[in-house]
Amino acid sequence: MAPHKLNCWEFMNCGREPGGVLAAVEGVCPVPKWFKLDGANDGIAAGRACWMVVDNGCHRHGRACHTCQFYRRVVFEQEEACHVFSSCED
Known part of the structure; x- marks a missing residue:
């Protein structure tokens, strides 16, 4: 089994993910809600x-x-794979 790869809110420990300790105060960050890039x-x-x-x-x-x-x-x-995603437009 491959090890769990951290998401930014886990690595940065910002607390702004849904249910996070700072979400109610500073608002939920748009990153964990941006499902257009789910799995990226x-x-x-x-x-x-x-x-x-x-x-x-x-x-x-x-x-x-x-x-x-x-x-x-x-x-x-991710080596070169992450460079596939260079911009995201609505």
């Missing part, structure tokens, strides 16, 4: 493609995805 990079919803979701937690705080440790982890774990 072996994640739940956009949990392993969070950089594809407009207004994700990092974008709101002005952070660049390419410098994020989680992004780098997904790239490492």
Whole structure:
């Protein structure tokens, strides 16, 4: 059995996933609700493609995805596969 691959809210421990400790205060992050990317990079919803979701937690705080440790982890774990998903439009 393959090991569980972490979704961004698990890795970042942000608490903004549905039912998370900060969801009621800061709102639920759009990433765990973005099911258009369910299964991308072996994640739940956009949990392993969070950089594809407009207004994700990092974008709101002005952070660049390419410098994020989680992004780098997904790239490492998925090798070239994660580059298939370069943008997401409604």
